[in-house]
Amino acid sequence: MGVTASASPTPEIPAAIQNWFDARGWRVRRHQTEMLAKARSGRDALLVADTGAGKTLAGFLPTLCDFAPTDGEALPEDGLHTLYVSPLKALAHDVKRNLLTPIEEIGLPIRVETRSGDTSSDRKKRQRSKPPHVLLTTPESLSLLLSYPESLELFRTCKRVVIDEVHAFATGKRGDLLALALARLQKLAPDMQRVALSATLANPLSFQEWLSPQVPDSTGEIRSADLVLGEKGAEPDLQILLPVEERVPWGGHAGRWAVDQLYEAIGKNRTTLVFTNTRFLAEFIFQCLWDVNEDNLPIGVHHGSLSKEARRKVEDAMAAGELRALVCTASLDLGIDWGDIDLVVQMGAPKGSSRLLQRIGRAGHRLDTASQAVLVPGNRFEFLEAMAAKDAVDEGQRDGEDFRAGGLDVLAQHVMACACAAPFHEDDLLAEIRSSVSYAWVDETVLARVLSFVENGGYALKAYDKFKRIVRDKQGVWRLAHPNQAQRHRMNAGIIVDSEMLQVRFKNGRSLGKVEERFAAQLSAGDTFFFAGMSLEVESVKDMDVIVRAAKKSATIPSYGGLRLPLTTHLAERVQEMLDDRAGWNRFPDDVREWLEVQDYRSRLPKPGELLVESFPHGDKHYSAYYTFEGWNANQSLGMLITRRMESLGLMPGGFVANDYTLAVWGLKPVEDPAPLLSPDILTHEFVDWVTESHLLRRAFREVAVISGLVERQHPGKRKTGKQVTFSTDLIYDVLKKYEPDHVLLEAAWADARARMTDVGRLADLLERSTSELVHVELDRVSPLAVPVMTMIGREAVPQGAVDDELLIEAESLVGEAMRIGPEDEARALEGN
Incomplete structure (x- = not known):
């Protein structure tokens, strides 16, 4: 539970609970007492505390106290008392396991159950009629539960909702869905308190505003949740792993070079948690470890595509201390309380200091115990990123995504859920929706458009009966068009739209x-x-x-689609500052320092805020390397746009590759001036044409069509294949584009395509910067800084990790060319370039 030794009486806590703490030699943390005080004063609260600080217990402590009354106080009425919302099913199950310990040992009359996609239909049905006192669930399951008529009575008794690891999903569409669910819950239980917990927030004020309802209090003021800061924990012990005899790799992302060292570390610790950034890499690193596992150590693998049974088996084995190591993805990022983990390893770049800190915190999981962690960079740029992340963690700096306006497709799904629960008046629903900061921007016109869409699909689709879902009667009350629409909604509702x-x-x-x-x-x-x-x-x-x-042996590993983890702007800026801080290079390994020194001598290093573009011939082609530091998604988009403009300018582009730091574009003619390729108007001309013509908008439309309920994946006894869903959404997309271009779903798809699939905000900032901060250097051959991205050419379609060895071999030929210093380089250096 995250509490540690020392005892001090705490009068506010009932004797039975205080005695339980005392029996373990534990003390109640200051922030836990503060959270109890906030609950007793009826205040919403956001707790930001280090991993292992007892956040979960702080969130549940008021509930435990409610069920351990003093001085003859009555127990809470039967029914749902506390709702716990988690971003992960595994986290909910882990919390249940740890919450039951104090409940059973203290003897509190509290029934605790979980509800997720893994819960049986019989149990779900029983929970609606006889709910537990504490229900642990996910945003999607909560939304579905609110779609039942019984929810109007079920949530009437709810006193508290606890949102764990709020940073992990509040800023995305799952957060939109939860924000709408909270607004509905508040209407059903007006006195309900809202609590959110997190270990890593860069902008607490935004989360405080998101957490509390946007309605005036008794003074007429709209107030945000109170902020509670946890006690400071021990600083993590974070190290960066380097090759023992070899150099830091030029290319590759898997960190396969470190497998022998990793296996040695596993052997020296009781339990090691090995994080990877993708499901493919989890399987790949697990296979690499198994190949060197001469001692037959028990090593497991865990990721979101494994079956429930496989995941649960591994989770239980970890909880029981039966595994020496577990290779996993973000599926275990959050909150899992396995106190016996000695070491956390991050394979590849961490991509953000908050994400790294969250993963580091899985080790030790005690506030006064330093978490032991190791970063394994896959290549030289990732080494710099690892250094930047380590510095950020050491300095207590956090990063994270910003909030944006709630999605219209999520709003449409919520409207349908409300109709399934009970008929509603439009004005009442609008007031409820606007009480959420995510949808405070919605007005009568916007809601009318969404209602029209849910009613019949919109103007271009209303002739088809299959799209008629709700109707409005003469009194202006909205209700289901047919009772079977409720079943169809519940079978298809959800936010996560994976590939089939x-x-x-x-x-x-x-x-x-x-x-x-x-x-x-x-x-x-x-x-x-x-x-x-x-x-x-x-x-x-x-x-x-x-x-x-x-089978006896296999080399092929399934890869999965989806966006890569984005490099945060915060880390990108830190990496650029490190490149410019030549005095700080003495912290780097000799080969990394030599790499930067030769780059600085032969060309230049990009200064903070500067956009460096290098042009050079290689083979029979002409290349340009753009050092953007804006992340893979933005660089992919920029590559698409630049090649389109090169085509129009007659530069005969051949293709491009990108990593988080660099974009390399090649063609048959040299780029003598990159400025015209980077002018900001590219976002109003080529960008619109590209997105409209490419798969991006169609893919975005497929997702919003599924989320909004326009296209159903599931029917009784039958599920559509991915091809069938794509075929259906493509047909509808073409109809709407032609006959109703202002359709609410096309608007939602454009918002997704711009903000999520292309990182267009970062792209716009980059292009704006290029008008004044562009530096173009023409070289006679490849530069050292360009080698990491150049090794990717011809490999971009191959899953990460599968070809690391080949990348390293191929890099050698580029390295010799890049690191050689000739008379022309000396002349350039003398000129001050």
Whole structure:
């Protein structure tokens, strides 16, 4: 629970609970007492405290106290008392396991249950009629529960909602859904208190405003939640792993070079948690570790595509101390309380200081114990990023995503959920929606557009009966068009729209998890692949199943689509500052320092705020390297736009590759002046044309169409394949684009395409900066700084990690060319370049 030794009486806490603390030699932390005081004064509160500080107990302490009354106070009435919302199903189950310990040992009359997609339908039904006192759930499951008529009575008794790890989802669409759910809950239980917990927030005030309802208090003022800061914990012990004899790699992202050192570290610790940034890398690193596992150490793998049974088995084994190491993804980023973890390893770049700190905190999980962690950079730029992240953690600097206006597709889903629960008046719903800061911007016109869409699909689609979901009667009350619409909504509601997945299972029915349809489409009987920590042979691919059996060996690993973890602006700026701080290079390994020194001698290093572009020939092509430091998503978008403009200017582009730091574009003619390729009007001309013509807008439309309920993936006894969903959404997209271009879903799709799929905000800032901070250097050959991105050419379609060895071999030829210093370089240096 995160409390540690020392005892001091705390009068505010009932004797039974105080005695439980005392029996363990624990004391109640200051922030835990403050959270109890906020609850007793009826205040909403945001707690920001280090990992291991007892945040979860601080959130639940008022509930425990309510059920341990003193001086003859009555117990709370039967029914739902506290709602706990978690971003992860695994976190909810872990919290239940840890919450039951004090409840049972103190003897409190509290029933605790979980509710998620893994919960049986029988239990879900029983929970609606006989709810537990404490319900642990996710935003999606909460929204579905609110869609039942019973919810009007079910949540009437709710006194408190506790939102854990709020930073992980509040700024995205899952946060939009939860914000709307909170607004509805507040209407059903007006006195309900809101509590949020987090270890890593860069902007607490924004989260305080998001947490509290946007309605005037008794003084007419709209107040945000109170902020409670936790006691300071021990500083983490964070190290960066370097090759023992080899150099820091030029290219690659998997960190495969460190497997032997990693295995040695696993052998020296009781339990090690190894984080990767993708599901592919989790399987890949697990396989690499297993190849060197001469001592047969128990090592597991955990990620979101594994079956519930596989995940739960690994989680239970970790809780029982049966594993020496677990390779995982963000599926275990949050809150899992495994106090015996000695070491956390981050494979590859951390991408943000907050994310890194969250993962580091899984080690030790005690406030007064320093977390032990190791960063394993995949290449030289990732080494710089690791150094920047370490400095940020050491200095207590955090980063994170900003809030943006709530999505219209999520609002449409919520409107349908409200209609499933009970008929509603438009004005009442508008007031409820606007009480959330995410949707305070919605006015009568916006809501009318959304209601029209939910009613019949909109002007261009209203002739089709399949899109008629709600109707308005003569009294202006909205209700379901037909009772079966409620079942259809509950089968299809949700926010996470993954690529279509196929079950991987043995012939006896045992499921191992899911792979994407595009990967499964390449498989045939006899093929082998590595998944769930096992080598598997395909027996058949039928309908939505890949039937497999155990195989002796396999090298192929499923990869998964989706956006990569974004490099935060905060870390990007720190990396650029490190490049400019030559005095600070003495902290770097000799080979990294030499890399930067030769770059500085042969060309230049980009200064903070500066956009450096290098042009050079290589082979029979002409290359330009743009050092943007804006992240892979923004660089991919910029590559698309630059090649389009190069085509129009007759520069005969050939292609591009990108990483988080650099974009390399090549063609048959040299770029003598990059400024015209980077003018800001590219976002109003090429950008609009590109997004409209490309798959981006169609993909965004597919997602908003599914989230809003326009296109259903699930029917009774049948589920559409990914191809069927894409076919349906493409047809509707073409109709709307032609006949109703201002449709609410096209607006939502554009918002997604701009903000999420292209990092257009960062792109716009970069192009604006290029008008005054562009520096163009023409070279006779590749520069040292360009080598990491140049090694990717021809490999960009291959899953990360699969070709690290080949990348390193290929880099050697580029390295010799880049690091050689000739007379022309000496002349350039003398000129001051």
